Amino acid sequence: MPGLDDQTFHKTVHFERVKLLYQAAASNGLRSSFLVILFIPLFLWPYVDHALLLVWTAVVVWINCLRVLLWKEFQRRLAKQLITPDNALTWERYFVLGISMTGLPWAATIFFPFQQQPLACMIYVLLMHTGTNAAVSAMYMASKATTISYLVVTLMPTLMRIAWEGAWQHMVISLLGVVFIAIMGRCIRIHSRNLIETIELKIKNEELSKRDYLTGLWNRRHLNEFTSNLLPANTTEIHRPFCVMLSDIDFFKKYNDTHGHNAGDELLSTIARLIRQNIRSEDLAVRYGGEEFLIVFVGLKLNEAVAIAERIRQVIKQETSVTISAGLVEHEWGIDFKDLTQQADKLLYQAKSSGRDQVVVDV
Missing domain, CATH: 3.30.70.270 (Reverse transcriptase/Diguanylate cyclase domain)
Known part of the structure; x- marks a missing residue:
C-alpha cells in the first residue's frame, strides 16, 4: 500500500520532534530556567563580587526572555500553519542556538574570582551544571542536538577549569565529570532513539488510519x-x-x-x-x-x-x-x-x- 515517501516521512518525524521540543519548553523548560537562575547568586553571594553576580543574573534573564519570545513566535506561526515539515529543522536550530546562549553564562560561573573556599565553590558550580544538564536532557530529549549542545557548552569549560588547578582533588573531580558526560551522552542517544521510534510508529499508524487499504488512496x-x-x-x-x-x-x-x-x-x-x-x-x-x-x-x-x-x-x-x-x-x-x-x-x-x-x- 503506498504511503509517505522516505523524504516526506523523515521530514514529518522531524516536524513532530520539533513540536514536542517547543511543547516541553512551554510546559516546564522556560519556567524552570528562571527559577534555577536564583541558585547561583544565592549560594555564591558570600564568595563572589555582588556586582558581578547581578550582571550575570541580568544577562541570563535577558537570554531567557529571548527564548520566551522565540517560543511565542513558534506558537504563533504554528497556529497559522507556517511551521511545516519543510522548515521544522530551522526552528530546531533556533532552539539549539537559544539553549547554547543560555549555557554560555552558566559556563562562565566556573571562572568567577572566588574570594574564599574556591574548591567548595567549584564543586557547587559543577553540581549545578550536572543537575541542569540532567534536567535539560529529560525535558528536551526530543532534540539530541539541544541536549548535547548544552552538555558541551556548560560542562567542558567547567571540567577544563577545574583540572587546570592541577591538584589531585581537582583532577579526581574532573575525571568524575568526564564519566558523567560519557554516561549522559549514552543516555541521550538511547532516549533520542526510543523517542524517534515512538514518533515513527505514531506517524505510520496515523497514515494507515487515513488510507484506503485496497487502493492506497486517502480515505x-x-x-x-x-x-x-x-x-x-x-x-x-x-x-x-x-x-x-x-x-x-x-x-x-x-x-x-x-x-x-x-x-x-x-x-x-x-x-x-x-x-x-x-x-x-x-x-x-x-x-x-x-x-x-x-x-x-x-x-x-x-x-x-x-x-x-x-x-x-x-x-x-x-x-x-x-x-x-x-x-x-x-x-x-x-x-x-x-x-x-x-x-x-x-x-x-x-x-x-x-x-x-x-x-x-x-x-
Missing part, C-alpha cells in the same frame, strides 16, 4: 481534515482556489459480475495508481466510495483543473478496459465542502446520463 477521514484546513475560516483569510472532481467507473458492477471480485479489486488498484501518477503532489486523491474517486485540485482554477481531469480520463481508457465519468466543479466563496461535492455529484450524474466516458464541467 474520507483524511479528506475531512484536509478540506477543513483548505477552506478559509473567516472573511479575512485569503481564499485559495481549488476544484473538486468526483468520478465513477462506468459499468463497474457488470465488470465485477463478469470477471469476479478479485479482478474488480485489481481494477480499482490500477485506476488508483493511474490517478496518483497523473495528479500533482499538492493534489489529494480519495477513494470516496465503492467505485467512486474524488480528487481535490489545490490552487487551480476550473480551466486548469479540466486539463488534468481529461488526461486522467483518457489514460484510464487507454490503460484499462473500462472508462470513467466525472463531474468537475470549482469552489466559490461561501460554499462548504459538502455542498461542493453535491454539485460535483450532480455533474457526475449528468455525465452518466449523457453517454458516460466524459468529464462534465460546471459552467
